Amino acid sequence: MITNLRSASKKVLRPMASALVKAGFTGNQVTALGLVMSLVYLGVIYFTRNPLLGLLTLAISSLLDALDGEVARMRGLAGPKGSFLDSSFDRLEDTLFIGSLVLLGFPPLLTAILVGISLSISYLRAKAESLGIKAEGKGLIERGERLILVGLILLFLPFLPLISTVIFYGLFVASIITLGQRFHLVMSALP
Numbered sequence: 001m002i003t004n005l006r007s008a009s010k011k012v013l014r015p016m017a018s019a020l021v022k023a024g025f026t027g028n029q030v031t032a033l034g035l036v037m038s039l040v041y042l043g044v045i046y047f048t049r050n051p052l053l054g055l056l057t058l059a060i061s062s063l064l065d066a067l068d069g070e071v072a073r074m075r076g077l078a079g080p081k082g083s084f085l086d087s088s089f090d091r092l093e094d095t096l097f098i099g100s101l102v103l104l105g106f107p108p109l110l111t112a113i114l115v116g117i118s119l120s121i122s123y124l125r126a127k128a129e130s131l132g133i134k135a136e137g138k139g140l141i142e143r144g145e146r147l148i149l150v151g152l153i154l155l156f157l158p159f160l161p162l163i164s165t166v167i168f169y170g171l172f173v174a175s176i177i178t179l180g181q182r183f184h185l186v187m188s189a190l191p
């Protein structure tokens with residue numbers, strides 16, 4: 001879904017990216033800022049246990065992830081090194097975004113497994129790409145959807161915690177389904 005929203009989001013992202021370019025930022029610096037914001041997210045959750053503050057930092061980090069590529073492209077510096085940096089930092093960010101849910105009372109073992117499944121979904125896409133198979137956009141929930149669900153967990157937690165719990169388990173099941181879909185996609189595409 002999110003992959004399909006990319007072009008629509010350009011109208012919003014381009015002016016912001018342009019402002020960052022004018023301010024002298026490079027794409028890699030914006031990528032690094034996105035990682036810093038995920039560490040701020042961890043700190044905010046750890047020290048305040050405030051899910052809405054967590055959501056705000058998650059949103060800022062996600063926005064920076066959306067902007068870093070735009071900034072790189074505007075500067076004519078988009079390339080493999082930036083792609084590697086972006087994807088590598090995404091994995092670290094995903095670990096913090098999901099793993100920190102333990103600090104908000106979510107089951108530690110299931111949360112740890114969810115982190116592993118989320119990273120494995122991304123890994124299967126990367127491995128598929130190395131085998132010449134396109135897995136981007138395939139599967140029930142890609143990273144963007146997973147982060148939106150984490151955002152919704154945080155949003156509802158102070159008001160309707162039961163909804164957050166339902167979304168958590170929904171995210172868990174949907175992630176397992178996505179992992180299975182991608183595994184099947186690659187296995188059936190290989191000789």
Ligand SMILES: CC(C)CCC[C@@H](C)CCC[C@@H](C)CCC[C@@H](C)CCOC[C@@H](COP(=O)(O)OP(=O)(O)OC[C@H]1O[C@@H](n2ccc(N)nc2=O)[C@H](O)[C@@H]1O)OCC[C@H](C)CCC[C@H](C)CCC[C@H](C)CCCC(C)C
Binds near residue numbers: 027
């Ligand atoms: C949606 C509703 C049903 C309700 C939502 C309710 C909220 C509570 C949920 C809010 C959660 C939200 C914060 C989570 C956002 C989810 C998700 C969209 C975030 C992931 O976005 C990814 C983004 C960018 O993906 P990529 O990194 O792959 O793309 P690029 O960086 O462009 O390209 C990579 C490419 O570029 C080159 N490159 C990159 C870096 C570099 N240093 N050098 C380079 O060369 C290289 O070639 C690389 O290969 O996805 C695309 C955009 C997306 C479609 C839209 C994003 C919108 C934005 C994130 C929204 C922010 C949240 C918003 C403020 C919500 C506020 C919530 C409020 C309650 C606080």
Ligand SMILES: O=P([O-])([O-])O[C@@H]1[C@@H](O)[C@H](O)[C@@H](O)[C@H](O)[C@@H]1O
Binds near residue numbers: 003090123125136142
């Ligand atoms: O495959 P996955 O890791 O779940 O999700 C992917 C993101 O991690 C990546 O940043 C984005 O560029 C891809 O379009 C896809 O959304």
Ligand SMILES: [Mg+2]
Binds near residue numbers: 064067
């Ligand atoms: Mg990015």
Ligand SMILES: [Mg+2]
Binds near residue numbers: 065086087090
């Ligand atoms: Mg990214």
